[in-house]
Amino acid sequence: MRNQSAARPTGPINKSTSRPRPNLSSPKSQAGLTLIELMVAMTIGLFMLLAIALVYSTSKTGFSYTNNTVQMTEDGAFALDLIARDVRMASYAGCTGSNIRTAGTPPVSYYTPKLDLLAGQSVTGTARPNPFATTIANGVFNSENSILGFAANNSNVITELGGSASTYVVGTATSILYLAGGSSRALQISSPISAAADNISIPADTYSWNDPSSANSMFMIISDCKGSEVFRADSISTVAGVTQISHAATSNSSANFLNLYGSDAIVTPLTTSVYFLAKRAGAANSSLYRRNFNGRVANIEELIPNVDAIAFHYGINTSLTGAGLPTYMADAYKTNAATITDWTKVVSVRVGLIMVSEEAGKASVQGQVIAWIDGNYSPPNDFKLRRAYGTTVSIRNRMGL
Secondary structure, three states, rough: OOOHHOOOOOOOOOOOOOOOOOOOHHHHHHOOOOOHHHHHHHHHHHHHHHHHHHHHHHHHHHHHHHHHHHHHHHHHHHHHHHHHHHHHOOOOOOOOOOOOOOOOOOOHHHHHHOOOOOOOOOOHHHHHHOOOOOOOOOOOOOOOOOOOEOOOHHHHHHHHHHHHHOOOOOOOOOEEEEEEEEEEOOOEEOOOOOOOOOOEEEOOOOOOOOOOOOOOOOOOEEEEEOOOEEOOOOEEEEOOOOEEEEEOOOOOOOOOOOOEEEEOOOEEEEEEEEEEEEEEEEOOOOOOEEEEOOOOEEEEEEEEEEEEEEEEEEEEEEEEOOOOOOOOOOOEOOOHHHHHHHHHEEEEEEEEEEOOOOOOOOOOOOOOOOOEOOOOOOOOOOOOOEEEEEEEEEHHHHHOO
């Protein structure tokens, strides 16, 4: 057998015959991209950056559009809900009934809420239930005019709503809605009114109507299913666990009620609301404002920002049943409050809003036209997103609901 180990070289390896190592310091070994290769790489990189920027811009625009749409929808729904609640409560006087009748005729035989202010009651200062009583013809609060509307640019109404450059400015193009009725915070009296001069007794001052810190007494409604009336409480006090509400001649033209009331009667504050658009000082867009009278004092409050426009249409009932009673159905809608001569026939209200986004983005289309209850709305070309919202609300206390 051949000895394989003998064939292996035993001497030193000749290093001169091995592959030479590259010289890293040689210019040839350090050669990079050619100019053409570099230009191609830069072009590809620019296309990639452009694609990333396009994706980012599209995502940002989509997020802005979605965020603005959601915000406008939430604000619009909230605004409509607030107005709808007050419309439903208009003419409320405890017991449901209808006060529809032809102006100038005696009341109909069925229950009609009597919400007239007694003659001689003061309606000045912040204690005015109706701020338009001294400037608008037939505008003094009563059961017939518990809902009133005013067309845009009514200088008398705008003056009464106040405001200034340092607080807010009422829009000249805004429609204005006035609503009045009893509060939902009502209490049943604890003993009948057996004499016209009797005080009203309630078990407890549940809603803290006795407010010694206020200089204003409270306008209130007492009502049962036979009648109702508005009076101004002279004082509200609690003695031996029983709260007494007095109605002395110091606040009213007479210390006597017009009606007597059983123990099923309720008493509640008289409340009023006025809705309008105004622009807060420093704000880019107008807001929905409300003048809220709580029975004792009125406050102006900003409810919803970014409301571009508002409109009210009024459903008029003119048809009668075979028995000569109202059908309580809206036969036509009046788009201009100035054309309504008998507000007792208004049984429903349509409300329309145009909401606008806070910031100017490129989510809107220039020259867009928005369809809403007043027809077509053409906003300015400011790149702000706008949406229309609306609802129709029945005045329940005029429909026996």
